[in-house]
Amino acid sequence: MKEKIDRLTIGKLATASNVSVETIRFYERKELIKQPEKQGGFRYYPTDLIKKIWFIKRSQELGFTLKEVKELLELTVKKKSRCNDILIRTETKIDEINEKIKDLKRMKKSLEGLAKCCDSREMPLSDCPVLDCFIDSK
Amino acid sequence: MKEKIDRLTIGKLATASNVSVETIRFYERKELIKQPEKQGGFRYYPTDLIKKIWFIKRSQELGFTLKEVKELLELTVKKKSRCNDILIRTETKIDEINEKIKDLKRMKKSLEGLAKCCDSREMPLSDCPVLDCFIDSK
DNA sequence: ATACACCCCGTACCATGGTACAGGGTCAAC
DNA sequence: GTTGACCCTGTACCATGGTACGGGGTGTAT
Numbered sequence: 001m002k003e004k005i006d007r008l009t010i011g012k013l014a015t016a017s018n019v020s021v022e023t024i025r026f027y028e029r030k031e032l033i034k035q036p037e038k039q040g041g042f043r044y045y046p047t048d049l050i051k052k053i054w055f056i057k058r059s060q061e062l063g064f065t066l067k068e069v070k071e072l073l074e075l076t077v078k079k080k081s082r083c084n085d086i087l088i089r090t091e092t093k094i095d096e097i098n099e100k101i102k103d104l105k106r107m108k109k110s111l112e113g114l115a116k117c118c119d120s121r122e123m124p125l126s127d128c129p130v131l132d133c134f135i136d137s138k
Numbered sequence: 139m140k141e142k143i144d145r146l147t148i149g150k151l152a153t154a155s156n157v158s159v160e161t162i163r164f165y166e167r168k169e170l171i172k173q174p175e176k177q178g179g180f181r182y183y184p185t186d187l188i189k190k191i192w193f194i195k196r197s198q199e200l201g202f203t204l205k206e207v208k209e210l211l212e213l214t215v216k217k218k219s220r221c222n223d224i225l226i227r228t229e230t231k232i233d234e235i236n237e238k239i240k241d242l243k244r245m246k247k248s249l250e251g252l253a254k255c256c257d258s259r260e261m262p263l264s265d266c267p268v269l270d271c272f273i274d275s276k
Numbered sequence: 277a278t279a280c281a282c283c284c285c286g287t288a289c290c291a292t293g294g295t296a297c298a299g300g301g302t303c304a305a306c
Numbered sequence: 307g308t309t310g311a312c313c314c315t316g317t318a319c320c321a322t323g324g325t326a327c328g329g330g331g332t333g334t335a336t
Contacts, residue, residue, distance in 0.1 A: 062248055076263065079264075082259065083257075086266075086269070100242055101243065104239050111232050115229065124221075125220060125224060126219075131214060
């Protein structure tokens with residue numbers, strides 16, 4: 001059992017990164033992670049990848065899609081990258097989030113309006129104006 | 139050209155409802171719309187369906203998934219349905235929306251925090267603390 | 277030297293909401 | 307009676323983020 005540093009099997013990497021083996025293979029297919037060469041029958045992963053997977057997961061929590069995460073990862077590798085390159089993406093994402101919040105608030109308002117259409121909860125639905133409100137709202 | 143009322147071909151229905159023919163077929167597959175029997179070589183749709191499709195589209199705008207819209211449509215058909223049945227779903231949806239808004243606001247806050255990590259936009263990314271912030275933020 | 281956990285690869289499948297064909301058939305106008 | 311626009315069915319495909327599985331190969335501990 002010589003478990004060299006920087007020689008994680010995919011299973012060890014998965015455990016260490018708290019994702020499934022399948023997820024790692026999925027990231028490989030999506031080219032977020034480079035698949036290492038086979039050494040004998042198995043492929044071995046550097047421990048660096050634990051941090052990388054953490055970055056991927058954190059980026060997802062921040063609202064980035066995997067496609068966008070891929071771009072972020074590419075930025076972190078390129079020598080020419082400026083801080084600005086990340087900031088631009090961050091600001092764009094904030095704008096997108098603001099848009100989504102606006103959408104959700106609009107929906108919420110309409111739904112709240114709907115609820116007011118109903119006079120009595122136990123009324124048969126066919127007699128209640130709520131369905132008309134549904135259609136007419138906005 | 140005898141275009142009887144209540145005898146829309148799928149194409150006419152699509153045009154009248156402002157969706158594509160494929161979308162109507164998709165709704166049929168998902169059982170939101172009942173596929174009419176064939177009369178000769180074609181199927182003919184009642185004009186009622188224009189309103190129904192409008193309802194589907196409006197429900198989607200309000201944040202309901204097609205699965206949920208299907209349930210709503212089933213409610214509107216059942217004799218026993220009460221107004222309450224719709225209100226419950228509306229209130230549940232409002233709660234879900236509130237949760238999503240909360241999530242988005244959390245993301246936004248983290249992203250805004252990130253932006254503050256950077257001292258100078260033109261700094262090479264490798265020298266900038268922004269990536270560490272990315273990882274460490276919350 | 278053999279068991280057994282683990283790895284490899286390919287492929288199919290899940291939900292969500294559609295879109296896009298191909299290869300036929302039909303209706304209706306002219 | 308033929309053209310042309312429309313319809314029919316089935317199936318595959320798109321993005322998104324994975325999950326699942328079968329059938330085989332391998333590394334290592336005992």
